[in-house]
Amino acid sequence: MAARARPAAERVVVTGLGVVAPNALGAPAFAQALRAARSGLRAQKQLAELGFVCQVAGVPEGVDERAAALLPPDVLLASNGNHRYAALAALEAWADAGLPGPEASDPAHVDWESGCVLGTGIGGMDTIAERVVPLVDAGRARRLGSTAVEQAMASGVSARVGGLLGLGNQVTTNSSACATGCEAILMGALRIRAGLAARMLCGGSEGASPHAWAGFDAMRVLARGWNAEPERASRPCSASASGFVPAAGAGVLLLESLASAQARGARIRAELLGGAVNAGGQRGGGSMTAPNPAGVVRCIQAALADAGVAPGEVDAISGHLTATAADPREVRAWACALGCAPAALPPVVATKALIGHALGAAGALECAAGVLMLEGGFLHAARNCEDLHPELAPFAAALARPEAQAHPIRLLAKAGFGFGDVNACLVFRRWDGA
Amino acid sequence: MDRNAVYEKIVKILTPHVKETGALAALRPDTHILDELGVNSARLVDIVLELEDAFDVSIGDDEVDAVETVGQAVDLVLAKLRA
Numbered sequence: 001m002a003a004r005a006r007p008a009a010e011r012v013v014v015t016g017l018g019v020v021a022p023n024a025l026g027a028p029a030f031a032q033a034l035r036a037a038r039s040g041l042r043a044q045k046q047l048a049e050l051g052f053v054c055q056v057a058g059v060p061e062g063v064d065e066r067a068a069a070l071l072p073p074d075v076l077l078a079s080n081g082n083h084r085y086a087a088l089a090a091l092e093a094w095a096d097a098g099l100p101g102p103e104a105s106d107p108a109h110v111d112w113e114s115g116c117v118l119g120t121g122i123g124g125m126d127t128i129a130e131r132v133v134p135l136v137d138a139g140r141a142r143r144l145g146s147t148a149v150e151q152a153m154a155s156g157v158s159a160r161v162g163g164l165l166g167l168g169n170q171v172t173t174n175s176s177a178c179a180t181g182c183e184a185i186l187m188g189a190l191r192i193r194a195g196l197a198a199r200m201l202c203g204g205s206e207g208a209s210p211h212a213w214a215g216f217d218a219m220r221v222l223a224r225g226w227n228a229e230p231e232r233a234s235r236p237c238s239a240s241a242s243g244f245v246p247a248a249g250a251g252v253l254l255l256e257s258l259a260s261a262q263a264r265g266a267r268i269r270a271e272l273l274g275g276a277v278n279a280g281g282q283r284g285g286g287s288m289t290a291p292n293p294a295g296v297v298r299c300i301q302a303a304l305a306d307a308g309v310a311p312g313e314v315d316a317i318s319g320h321l322t323a324t325a326a327d328p329r330e331v332r333a334w335a336c337a338l339g340c341a342p343a344a345l346p347p348v349v350a351t352k353a354l355i356g357h358a359l360g361a362a363g364a365l366e367c368a369a370g371v372l373m374l375e376g377g378f379l380h381a382a383r384n385c386e387d388l389h390p391e392l393a394p395f396a397a398a399l400a401r402p403e404a405q406a407h408p409i410r411l412l413a414k415a416g417f418g419f420g421d422v423n424a425c426l427v428f429r430r431w432d433g434a
Numbered sequence: 435m436d437r438n439a440v441y442e443k444i445v446k447i448l449t450p451h452v453k454e455t456g457a458l459a460a461l462r463p464d465t466h467i468l469d470e471l472g473v474n475s476a477r478l479v480d481i482v483l484e485l486e487d488a489f490d491v492s493i494g495d496d497e498v499d500a501v502e503t504v505g506q507a508v509d510l511v512l513a514k515l516r517a
Contacts, residue, residue, distance in 0.1 A: 073450030077480065145480040 005308070008259040012189040013431065014270045015261050016097030016254030017368050018089035018203070022058030022247050022355045025066060026092060031372040033354070035404050037381040039231035040355050041245050050210055054222030056230040058247030058356035059208045060085065071164075078147045079160060080127050082207030085250035085361070086118055086157040087164055090201050093252040094165060097199075098266055102165055113198035113260075115169030117187045118158040118252070119180035120205055121360030122212045127151035129211035157205045157250075169197040177418030178320065179277070180204045181251060181363025182426050186275040188255045198260040201252055203364030208248035212359075216246060221289075221324060234357075235384040236321035236350035237331070237392055237399050244322040247356030251364030253371070268431045270371045273411075274307030275426035276300075286421040290326060293333050296423055300337035300415060303425035311338040314346050314427075315409040316379060317398075318370045320417045321350035322357050323384075328391040330417065335395070342394035347407065349373070353383040363416035367426065370412045374430040377408040435515055440489070441508050447484045448504070451477050463505030471504075489515060 017027040022040025024030040033040070040058045047055040067076060067084040070091060079087065095101060132152060135143050150156045155173040162171035170191060176183045181204035188200030206212070216222050223243040226233035235241040261268055278299045280292025304311060317334055321327050335345050351366045358365055373379055382401040392399055408430075415425040445461065452458045453472030457465060467473050473481070482493050485507070491514040501507050 074474070074477065077450055078477075142479075143483060145483050146476050146478075147480065 008262065009195060009257050010193045011258035012192050012255050012272045013258050013261050013268045014253050014272060014371055015256045015266045015268055016093035016095070017269060017371060018091065018093030018096065018250070018252035019365065019368050020060045020063060020085040020089045020250045021365055022060055022249055025060060025062050027096065027368065027372065030368065031376060034369055034372060034380040035378060037354060037383045037404065039383065040247070041230045041233055043227065043230050046210055048227070052210070052214070052217045053220070053224050054217055054243065054245065055227040056223060056233040056245050057208065057213065058245060058358065060249045063088065075160070075164065078150060080124060080151040080207060081248070082120065082124060082126070082157055082205050083151065083160045085207070085248065086205035087160055089203065089205065089250035089252040090116065090118070090161040091164065093201055093254040097254045097256070105166065110166050110168035112168035114165070114167050114200070115191070115197050116158050116161050116167055116171050116201035117174055117184040118161055118201065118203055118205060119174040119176070119184040119360050120154055120157050121175060121177055121180055122206065123154040124152040124156055124207065125212040126207050126209035129209065161201060169200070175360065176422045176424070177420050178357070178359060178362055179416040179418035179422045179424040180360040181365065181367065182275070182414060182416040182424035183277050184364065185253055185255065185272065185367055185426055186277055186424060189272050189275065192255060192257050199254060199256045201254050203250065203252035204360040204362070205250035206248050206359045206361040213246040222246060223323065232384055234323055234353050236319070236323045236353050237327050237382070237389055238323065238385040239387040239389045241323040241327065241389070243324055244352065245356035247358040249355070249358050249361050249365060251361055251366070251368045253364065253367060270374050270431050271429045273309060273427045273429050274303060275424065276302035276306055277422070277424045278302065279423065280421040282421045288421070289419055291417045291421050291423065293329060295421060296330070296333040296417060297337045299423035299425045300334065300413065303413065303427055307427035309411060309427055311340070314338060314411050314413050316346050316373070316407070316412050317348045318366055318412060318414040319348050319350050320415055322352055328389055331392055331395050331399070343397055345395050345398040347379050347401065348398045349379055350382060351380065353385070354380065363414070363424065367414055367428070370414050370428055374409055374412055374428060377406060379405045379407045379409070437508060437512060440511050440515070443488055444485065444504065444507050444511065447481060447488060448473065451481060461504060463508070464503045466503055467507070468502070485511060491515065
């Protein structure tokens with residue numbers, strides 16, 4: 001069914017954004033950073049000391065100060081970095097949506113109509129590596145105190161947010177590797193569509209920890225050879241791409257039924273028309289780490305169908321595009337899914353060039369970027385692909401964009417393709433009042 | 435360390451965990467840590483670890499169970515320091 005034919009109670013809109021990104025704290029700063037193509041990637045001394053091949057990462061800055069100012073003291077004591085990212089992004093999205101903060105409401109009040117799906121890829125690895133393993137192995141488990149469980153457990157980020165905001169609907173953490181953020185947003189949307197919740201805080205969060213990134217370094221999928229030039233290290237679609245740059249942070253979208261948003265006079269930032277998730281079965285060219293192209297194409301086409309959008313209506317694409325060898329295959333899959341010739345592919349943004357690959361938070365941060373670009377009528381520059389991959393030459397018109405472009409876009413397709421050969425694709429529409 | 439110094443340090447450790455700020459402002463030696471200050475009982479183990487680190491003492495689980503008020507916490511720490 002075309003999305004706009006759905007009743008208002010089943011249409012899903014974005015009423016709040018929360019961003020904790022390597023290049024910006026807060027959605028307004030993130031919008032500026034996108035327009036300026038500001039990189040959040042820095043040299044990481046600790047990775048050099050540990051002998052990593054990739055010594056660059058994207059870690060949000062100023063978080064501890066902001067958290068100390070905004071989070072209750074007992075929450076601060078019980079939270080690790082991942083929790084702080086998730087909490088700040090969720091609180092921002094909630095306030096951005098014009099909803100009263102926890103301090104403003106009756107402490108006994110539970111919001112039964114609001115929930116959250118906040119995913120993570122790896123979870124509390126810093127807690128596990130820095131506290132649990134050393135203390136347990138030394139026979140001093142008692143020193144873990146009461147906070148190790150909620151920090152280590154994958155659902156810790158959603159539990160943290162649920163408690164901060166008194167959420168009484170579904171409070172859960174999904175996990176589907178690099179598809180996590182987009183999948184979380186679709187899960188929340190479907191719950192709203194089914195009439196099971198009025199509002200869902202959706203997105204993903206990922207902590208910064210060499211222990212979380214070590215496995216990727218060992219697999220040799222992290223960027224190599226760019227340690228002296230961190231801002232040039234994340235090179236989606238480039239001929240000199242050598243792997244992704246790991247990153248951390250959190251992105252949260254407050255999704256709401258259109259009926260609920262209209263009833264309370266909320267400011268609407270975009271509409272989520274629809275989406276799809278699927279997997280490629282790790283067959284047909286797919287594996288644990290590479291997507292089955294047929295699965296990717298099916299996912300994109302299913303997302304468009306769910307959104308009631310014809311392929312030709314897509315104005316812009318926000319790709320998964322991590323700066324690995326998979327980038328050319330992904331671009332070809334988009335063209336195939338949209339049924340268009342290379343020269344006719346809509347403009348493609350690769351936000352990871354600016355913020356690296358934030359794993360469980362990636363899709364959500366990049367969706368937040370997409371909403372900001374829809375609202376602001378611009379596409380951020382295509383950084384670090386001045387040397388376009390030769391296989392992508394036919395797509396140069398869509399990929400090359402040395403500066404931000406003022407470009408009114410109505411429909412944006414966003415996808416994430418994760419380890420496990422799992423796919424998620426969402427379709428957002430600019431909100432023009434109806 | 436004198437009683438007052440121990441008391442101040444313990445209040446400082448308890449403060450972030452206190453939900454009832456009114457009761458904290460009107461603190462008495464017999465103020466009940468869980469029932470009046472509204473400290474989450476799940477966090478008592480963390481408070482004990484902080485006390486052990488702050489005063490360089492060791493506190494057993496049984497000894498913790500016997501402490502209900504701020505005054506009793508002060509007594510316990512003082513006894514350990516003097517031992």
